[in-house]
Amino acid sequence: MSFLLYVPIWIMVLLITLFCVVLVFAGFKLIHKFYHYEHLEKYHSVISYIFNAYGLLFAVVIAFVVYINWGDYNNAQGHIYNEANQISNLFHNVQGFQEPMKTELMKSILDYTNVIYNTELPEMIKENYSYENNSSYNKLWNDFLKVDVKKLDNTILYDKCLDELSRISESRRFRYFYLSNTIPKLIWVVMFIGCFISFSFSFFFGLKTKFPYFLLVIAFTFINIIILYLIYVLDHPYEGVNAISYIPIEKILTHFNNVFQGLK
Numbered sequence: 001m002s003f004l005l006y007v008p009i010w011i012m013v014l015l016i017t018l019f020c021v022v023l024v025f026a027g028f029k030l031i032h033k034f035y036h037y038e039h040l041e042k043y044h045s046v047i048s049y050i051f052n053a054y055g056l057l058f059a060v061v062i063a064f065v066v067y068i069n070w071g072d073y074n075n076a077q078g079h080i081y082n083e084a085n086q087i088s089n090l091f092h093n094v095q096g097f098q099e100p101m102k103t104e105l106m107k108s109i110l111d112y113t114n115v116i117y118n119t120e121l122p123e124m125i126k127e128n129y130s131y132e133n134n135s136s137y138n139k140l141w142n143d144f145l146k147v148d149v150k151k152l153d154n155t156i157l158y159d160k161c162l163d164e165l166s167r168i169s170e171s172r173r174f175r176y177f178y179l180s181n182t183i184p185k186l187i188w189v190v191m192f193i194g195c196f197i198s199f200s201f202s203f204f205f206g207l208k209t210k211f212p213y214f215l216l217v218i219a220f221t222f223i224n225i226i227i228l229y230l231i232y233v234l235d236h237p238y239e240g241v242n243a244i245s246y247i248p249i250e251k252i253l254t255h256f257n258n259v260f261q262g263l264k
Helices: 002-006 009-034 037-041 044-096 101-125 135-145 155-180 185-204 210-234 247-263
Strands: none
Touching (some): 044 247, 101 155, 135 155
16 A cells, blocks of 8 residues: 555545545445435434544544654654764764874765665665665774774764764664554554444434535545545655655765865
């Protein structure tokens, strides 16, 4: 179903609307084939009571799922921002060291940023988990750890760089953790069943004037289904047309390349 993430939102709205029209029309035909509206009208008070009680329970479940996933979506974006900011800080900090260490560390940071933008992020879009397979990341750590601290003029700057590198590693781990942090299948089953029962309940209300009621049921069904689509989008923060932005990584990579062009 991942192809749904790449459908433009206006097309998705049209598809969901069309699906709701067909679904509601079929539902009305099926229910009213066996029960006349006058028969259903007698039980409106009972159906309304059950429908309201059920709607409250279902709304609570949906609200919690949307809230949690929206928070995770924003956190995933936040860690991209943090990682870009921390890499940029590290890149500028190492410029305070002497040559040739300065250029070597700047090159390692540039290589690592290239791998993030050109390899890791495209793999994450495809839901590939390659956290351990980054030689540039390991080389970046090795280049810092092999530095002879005794020969440094500014050990405070070196300690600050190590702290920044640790924060980069933490942001990288969180970036991959959010890739595997998805909604359990049991919750999806509950939401799908709840959504089906929710709009199916509306078929059991009988009105003599069918047209306005028909439109209201379509709108109600549309809201139920598009909320499930929203949850699906939020559950896949790295994929599709509504994915989080990778522009911060792109911007710092462009900046790093410009700096190296100036050094040549």
